[in-house]
Amino acid sequence: MYPSRFRYEAPRSIDEAIDLLQSGGGEAKVLAGGQSLVPLLKLRFAAPELLVDINGLPGLAYHRVDADGSLHIGALCRHADLERSTILPGRQPTMAAAAPLVADPIVRNRGTLVGSLCHADPQGDWASVMTALGGYIVAQGTHGRRNIPVAQFVSGPFQNVLGYDEVAVEAVVPAAKGTVAGGYLKLERRVGDFATAGTAVALELSGGTVIRAGIALTGVGGSTINAADAAQALVGGPLTAERINAAADLAGQAAQPRTDHRGSAEYKRHIVRTFVTRILTRIEQPSDSSRKAA
Amino acid sequence: MSGLYEEIREQPAGDVPVRRVTIMVNGEKRMADVEPRLLLAHLLRQGFKLTGTHTGCDTTNCGACTVLYDGQPIKSCTMFAVQADGHEVTTVAGLAGASELHPIQEGFKDEHGLQCGFCTPGMMLAATALLQENPDPTEDEVRWALSGNLCRCTGYQNIVKSVLWAAKKLQAQKGASS
Numbered sequence: 001m002y003p004s005r006f007r008y009e010a011p012r013s014i015d016e017a018i019d020l021l022q023s024g025g026g027e028a029k030v031l032a033g034g035q036s037l038v039p040l041l042k043l044r045f046a047a048p049e050l051l052v053d054i055n056g057l058p059g060l061a062y063h064r065v066d067a068d069g070s071l072h073i074g075a076l077c078r079h080a081d082l083e084r085s086t087i088l089p090g091r092q093p094t095m096a097a098a099a100p101l102v103a104d105p106i107v108r109n110r111g112t113l114v115g116s117l118c119h120a121d122p123q124g125d126w127a128s129v130m131t132a133l134g135g136y137i138v139a140q141g142t143h144g145r146r147n148i149p150v151a152q153f154v155s156g157p158f159q160n161v162l163g164y165d166e167v168a169v170e171a172v173v174p175a176a177k178g179t180v181a182g183g184y185l186k187l188e189r190r191v192g193d194f195a196t197a198g199t200a201v202a203l204e205l206s207g208g209t210v211i212r213a214g215i216a217l218t219g220v221g222g223s224t225i226n227a228a229d230a231a232q233a234l235v236g237g238p239l240t241a242e243r244i245n246a247a248a249d250l251a252g253q254a255a256q257p258r259t260d261h262r263g264s265a266e267y268k269r270h271i272v273r274t275f276v277t278r279i280l281t282r283i284e285q286p287s288d289s290s291r292k293a294a
Numbered sequence: 295m296s297g298l299y300e301e302i303r304e305q306p307a308g309d310v311p312v313r314r315v316t317i318m319v320n321g322e323k324r325m326a327d328v329e330p331r332l333l334l335a336h337l338l339r340q341g342f343k344l345t346g347t348h349t350g351c352d353t354t355n356c357g358a359c360t361v362l363y364d365g366q367p368i369k370s371c372t373m374f375a376v377q378a379d380g381h382e383v384t385t386v387a388g389l390a391g392a393s394e395l396h397p398i399q400e401g402f403k404d405e406h407g408l409q410c411g412f413c414t415p416g417m418m419l420a421a422t423a424l425l426q427e428n429p430d431p432t433e434d435e436v437r438w439a440l441s442g443n444l445c446r447c448t449g450y451q452n453i454v455k456s457v458l459w460a461a462k463k464l465q466a467q468k469g470a471s472s
Contacts, residue, residue, distance in 0.1 A: 001352050008313065008330030008376050031377075038372045039354050041331075051330065053377060080366075104442030106357055106420060109366045110373070191441035192355060 003041035010053040014140060017052050017167055022142055024050040026164040031055070032075055035103065035111035036119040060169065063087060069175030071095075075115070075168060079108035091180065092173065094202045098129045098184035104192035114168050120154040120223070123194045127154060127224040129184055132200040132214035132231075135173045141166035151226050178204035178211045183279035186218065187271050189262065195219035196262040199251070199275035203234065208285055210234045215247065215276060220268050221256035230254055230276065239280055248276040315379040319344070320388030328375045335359040337375035338385055346386040346415050350444070357443035360416035361385050367423045369442075386415035389422065397463040398422050398456070407456030409447035416443045421457040425464060433458065 011017040021028050028050040031037060040046040054060070060076040063085060071092060073082070082088060082099040089096045102108055102116070102125050116126045117137060130150040137148045142165045150171070155161050162168060186198035198218030204211050213231035216224055230250035237243055257268035312327045319342060326341050338344045338361070350358030352371055359371040362384035370383075389396035398418050401407065408414045417440060424431060424439040431439070436457045437450070445453060 002333075003331045006330055007311070008374070010376075034374075034377075035354060035372060038374070042352070055377065104357070105439055106360055106367050106369055106442035107354065107372075110368050 001042040003038075004044060004047040006041075006048055007050045008053065009050065010056050012056060012058075014057060014167060014169065017054055017057065018141055018165055020050065020052045021167065022165040024048075024052070024164070028052055028164065030118070030167055032115040033078065033111035034115075035107045036115065036121065054167065065091070071173040073113050073171045073173075075112060075170060077113055079103065079111050079113065079116075080105075082113060083108060092133075093180065094129055094133060094182040094184050094200055095173075097182075098125050098186075098200065101125060101184065101186045101188075101198075107192065114171050117150060117153065117171060118160055118162065118168050120156075120158050120160050122157055122221060122223045123219045124224065125184065125186065125195070125198060125200075125218055128198060128200040128216035128218040129202075130171060130173070131216035131224055131226050132182070132202040133173045134202075134212075134214055135171055137168050138170045138172060139163075139166040140169045145169075147172070154223055157223055176204045176212075178206040181205055181283045183282065185275040185279060187275075194262070197255070197257065197268045197271040197275070199272055199279065201276060201279040203283065205239075205283075208238045210237065210239065213247075215251050217251065217255055217272055220272060225254055225256065227251045227254035234280075239283060239285060244277055244280045247280065248273040251276045313376050313379070315376055317375075317378045317380075318382040320384055326375070330374060330376050332375045333371055334361070334373045334375045334378050334383070335370035337378075338370060338383070341375075344385050344387050348412055348415055350412060355444065356413070357416045357420065358413050360419045360443060362419055362423060365423065365426070367420045367442075384419065386418055389418060396422070396460075397467070398425070398460040400463065401456040401458075401460035402453075405452050405456040405459050407448070407453045413443060413445040413447075417445065417453055421460065424457070425461055429465060429468070430461060431457070 009020050011020055027048055029048040031051045031053045060074040062074040063077045065071050079102045113126050116124050135150045137153050139146055139162055141163050153160050182202040184200045187196040195218050197220050200216045202214040213234040215227040215231040217227055230247045233247045233250055234243055252269045252273040255269050255272045257265040259265045312329055314327050316325050324342055335349050338347045347361055348358040349371055350356035354369055354372045359369055360367050361370045364382050398421050420440055420443050436454050
């Protein structure tokens with residue numbers, strides 16, 4: 001399988017990349033990890049005239065925590081970098097849980113978190129994770145930089161709101177105001193298959209009270225689903241069994257699954273409810289000494 | 295064989311510039327003129343005649359085309375040859391020395407780690423990268439590291455045994471030399 005013919009440029013700076021995208025006038029695509037884009041090109045679902053390969057741009061392979069506590073993931077930070085991260089475990093459990101579940105180990109060596117967000121596949125793990133975390137994308141273009149919340153970044157299946165002269169240079173998770181907790185669970189028939197269903201949960205707690213919550217769902221709708229009602233049911237109180245059940249039921253209702261060869265719609269809703277419950281019941285409560293000791 | 299590589303050499307596409315790439319392939323400097331859409335897998339197979347790199351699914355699923363790109367396993371059907379310009383690529387043909395097999399190859403031989411052999415080059419390269427990062431992996435770690443490579447014959451049992459065999463051999467060699 002071969003893509004349509006395209007021109008290829010490998011700029012050495014972001015400004016040069018933006019100039020190239022500008023000159024492409026909407027017929028150019030950014031190539032980062034390429035693990036979603038190259039298959040699309042080969043299937044000729046996408047046929048850009050110009051590919052702007054950003055892999056040679058310096059200083060974009062980072063993921064780091066800034067002094068204010070915000071977490072920054074550069075456009076060339078690979079899934080494997082996040083899987084092997086020493087920063088994420090303990091500090092960012094939702095991302096740490098998701099990193100080893102993205103695609104397969106070989107794809108993770110190339111693919112990037114920012115690229116995955118731009119690709120906007122309803123089956124994408126990172127879109128759910130970053131939606132639950134309230135993250136945003138930093139886009140740089142001819143008119144400077146702007147921040148776009150991930151929840152508003154995706155405009156439809158495989159569509160985002162980037163202008164044609166814009167590069168997504170990093171993704172940011174804002175600093176937490178409380179203790180961070182959460183997780184990510186995905187059911188797949190085999191490694192690398194599309195998710196039957198996936199669930200991202202991200203919480204901030206203060207003295208046992210949930211002060212911020214995000215829940216987002218993978219693979220159970222036409223795009224990533226932000227289960228805001230389910231998350232809101234957790235805010236303002238402790239993680240009791242009743243509140244967890246209420247959130248799980250609301251998340252199940254927020255899912256819009258379709259019956260297919262991976263399972264019935266009701267089965268997928270059940271997985272979502274189970275995953276929400278499972279992630280939340282695993283979170284240690286400061287008041288719950290018995291669970292802490294276990 | 296009339297692959298895209300030969301087509302390019304004979305009739306470069308009108309307005310699409312052909313690019314000269316220089317790639318260190320199995321420790322040897324190789325040059326080629328490629329159209330940007332040429333996949334690395336096809337440059338290796340048709341351009342450089344390194345047919346040990348197999349193309350299985352052509353959809354980024356099976357891992358048969360796995361090669362090491364600057365030491366990291368990647369799927370060469372999902373990277374353009376132009377992207378390898380200035381980089382190092384190791385194919386299965388680069389594993390063995392002049393006279394001896396690489397321990398991972400010995401392991402596949404000793405433990406019957408292959409049947410039809412189609413997935414084997416990709417398996418061996420993914421396993422080589424694993425053993426470099428983790429010289430003493432558990433069975434679970436081997437299975438995890440190879441989960442991006444599909445085999446339709448073996449049921450994976452003997453592949454996993456082969457990798458564990460190679461890990462032991464490499465450890466023993468390291469112990470003997472230190």
